[in-house]
Structure formats: C-alpha cells, structure tokens
Amino acid sequence: MILKETFTLSNGVSIPKLGLGTWRIEEAAVAQVVRNAIDVGYRHIDTAQAYENEHGVGEGLRASGLTRDALFVTTKLVAECKTYAEAKGRIDGSLRALGLDHIDLMLIHSPQPWSEFREGGHFHEGNLEAWRALEDAYAAGKLRAIGVSNFERGDLDNLIDNGAVAPMVNQILAHVGNTPFDLIDYSRGKGMLVEAYSPVAHGGLMKNTALAAIADRYAASIPQLCIRYCLQLGLLPLPKTVNADHMRSNAAVDFVISDADMATLRGTENVAEYGDASMFPVFGKERQIEGATGTAP
Template sequence: MILNETFTLSNGVTIPKLGLGTWMVDDNKAAQAVRDAVKIGYRNIDTAEAYGNERGVGEGVRSSGVPRDELFVSTKLAAEIKDYDTAVAAINGSLETLDIGYIDLMLIHAPQPWAELHRADYSEGNRQAWRALEEAYQAGKIRAIGVSNFLEADVENILEYGSVVPQVNQIEVNPGNTPTELIAFCQAKNILVESYSPIAHGKILTNPEVATLANKYGVSVAQLCIRYTLQLNTVSLPKTANPEHQRTNADVDFVISDDDMVSLRDLHTGD
C-alpha cells in the first residue's frame, strides 16, 4: 500500500512517498483535514508559511492521536525572504506557529519572490536564506532542508556556496508538465524530487486523453496522475481537505505501463 512506502533522503531520513498538500486549505479547516488524513493512513503533511495554515496544521498533528515521530511535516520559508536575519526569524516563527517540537523538512519556497519568479537574480539572497536553514538543521530544529521551484542554476548556486546539499526540490509535476531534465539533474545529485499539483490544479480532470487512459486502468483521472508522479520516483503531494478524496488519492496501487508513462509525459494540454 502506497501509504506505507517511503523514500530515504540523502541524510538517511525517511519520507512517505504520498503526502497531503494543504495549499488553499483554510487555517480553520486545516486541523480537521490533517486529522482525517492521518486517520486514513497519511503520515506526510505539507504546508508553508505562505499558505497561512501552519497553526491549523500543527493543531491537527498534535490532536491526530498518532505519535509525533510517526508523522513527517514539511513547511516552507516564504519566497520573499532573501536575507539571513529575516530567514532566521521566519524559521523560528514557523516552529512556534506549528508548535510540534521540530520540523521534518523546511524548504525555500521559491528562488525569487512570486512576482519575479524566474525573471530576476536572487542568488545572494538564496545563499543567505540557505545559511539560516543550514544552521537550524545543524541545531536539530529541522531534520531535513531543501528548496522548491528551483531550476538547475538555482540549485547549482546552493551546491556551490552551501555546506549542506539540499535533500529535496519540490516542483510542479503532472502529465504534460514534466520537467524531465530537471528531475534527472536532481536525482543525479541525490536530491529527492517532490511533485506538487499532480492533478494540475484540477485542469487535467477534463482532458479526454487522460480520461481514456484512466478508463483503461479502471481508475480516476486523479488517481492516474498521482500514480504517474509516483512512478517518476518522486513524492506526490495532492492537495485536498475532502476525506473521500484523500482516501481515493491513496488508492493507487496499480502500475502504468512504460508506453503510457511516455504518453502522459508528452501529453499536449493546450496550455
């Protein structure tokens, strides 16, 4: 069962292959979403400072009925934070807001502020933010550190100037939007890739080609897309607060053929 399967990060920390994404889940609904997911069997919960729901996620973890050390909780340093002092304050702020003792994984949310994503150079700012994460990691406040939405050059900047190699790069991956070269680059560096928005923010649910393939396997489009990202050897992070969707998202113990994996990779989405 996929909920029992894990990857091992480069530092030996294990991370469940399927996680619960909480983007767009209101803070006042996040605790129940986490409790529902944990009851179903999820052990990997992903949040971010920018989501505004760290408080609710932390409450859900504390009240889940499952020991803290059996859960893997990720959060992210806001993309706009590109200096050391602000990063240190934000890391401590997330620790305080979550109130779960420690963070399993913390990422730099993006290499540039969202309004400037991939259009401006914040190399020095990322190095400063990374130094703050490294110190929190070495102090035992965080069990693993990584990046998100980083392209190859952004990762190389951290590899060149940092003292800790990122353990994770969390990027958008779904059929028709598969950055194959970036995934291969990260995997060659022993950086685990996490796939967010495996269902393409819901847009792919009406794609007729994907629907045809899903019917072939007797599964839903969402299940096919989640399985696709898992078979790329990435962590899959579908987001939902709906317990029934959480349950069906985890029912992905089937295998997509090599030919169909290629078809999904090369899918024309019309975007």
C-alpha cells in the same frame, strides 16, 4: 499500500511517498482536514508560511493522537525571505506556529520573491543567506532535512557550490503534460528527491478525455492515474484535497501503468487549464492575470 511506503533522502531520513498538500486551505478549516487525512492513513503533511495555516496544521497533528515520530511535516520559508536574520527568525516562527520541537523538512519556497518570479533575477546572495539559516537550524536539530522549491538549475548550483549542505529535496510543479524532465534529472543527479506539487494540474486535467481513456484501462480515475504517473517516475506527489473520500481515492494507486501508457503520458502536451490558480506565477507567466502577485503551492 502507498501510504506505508517511503523514500530515503540523501541524509538517510525516511519520507512518506505520498503527502497531503494544504495550499489554499484556510486556517479555520485545515486542522480538521489534517486530522481527517491522518485518520485515512496519511503521515506526510505539506504546508508553508505563505499558506498562513501552520497553526491549524499543528492543531490537526496534535488532535490525531499520534506520536511526533509517526508524522512527517514539511513547511517553507516565504519566497520574499532573503536574509539570514529574517530566515532564522521565521524558522523559529514556524516551530512556534506548528507547536513542534522540530520540523522534518523545510524548504526555500522560491528562488525569487513572487512579484519577481522568473523575471531574470537570481537572488543568489539572498538565497545563500536563507540557506545558511536553514543549514544552521539543521545542524541544531530543529530541522531533520532541508531543501528548496521551484529552483532551477542555476539556483540549485548556487547552493550546491557555495553552501555547506546540498539540498535534499526540490519541490516543483510536475504533472502529466508538464513534466520538466531535464530539471528532474539534474536534481536527482545532485542527490535530491523531487516532489511534485499539483500532480493533477490543480484539477486542470479532470476533463481530459484522452487521460480518462487511459485511466479506464486500470479501473482508475484521472487523479489516480496522474498520481501513479508521478510515483512511477520516482516523484513524490502532493495532491491537495479537503474531502476525505478523495484522500482515500488519491491513495488507492496500487496499480502499475504499462510502459506503453507511460510513454504516452510522458509525451502528452500540456492542455491543462489551471482555472482560478492561473493568477499564481508558478502556473505560467503567460497564464498569469496581469498584476497578480500571489503565493504558490
């Protein structure tokens, strides 16, 4: 069962192969969602400072009754945090909000602030400042692993060439029809595990008839097919749902997509419509609602 399987990060830390994303789940609701996910069998929960639900996530973790070492928790520094002092304070703030003595994985959420995402600025100096704060927290045992999210090749090189510890994870948007193979291969070549957020394109692939036909061959749903696709590429998918039945379904992916069908899926053009998530920068500047500056998964 996939919920019992793990990847191993470059520093030897084990990380469950499937996680639960918590983007856009409100603080008041997220504790029960997390508890439900843990009851289903999830052991990997992904949150972020920008989601404004860390406190509720921590409540859900404690309510599960499981020991701390049975759970893997990821959070992320806000994208606008580009100084050592602020990053240091925010790391401690996440520990307090989550109610934990350590965090399993902490990421820099974006190489640029969301208002300037992919607009040409690199923020190399600021990213190094934030990264050094993560490195120090890692050395102090506050964090078991450190990494990044939404980082491209130049952003990664900046940390690899100038930091003391190489990133262990790069969490990126990846799904059928939008799989950045060059970035995935580059990240892996530098020793990183690649995580895939929005593996079902924020629901944008649910009505795709071509995917439905492939899924039918495996008696699977489109979300199951998309999650399995990521897993067979060696990615760690982070589907988000508040529905316990969907959590179970998303984890029922113990089938194997054939080489021929994987080739078809790899070659699928991006036809996903991201709906109300289109306003967020990571879903494509051309799709972004003019003036929107929201946070990302």
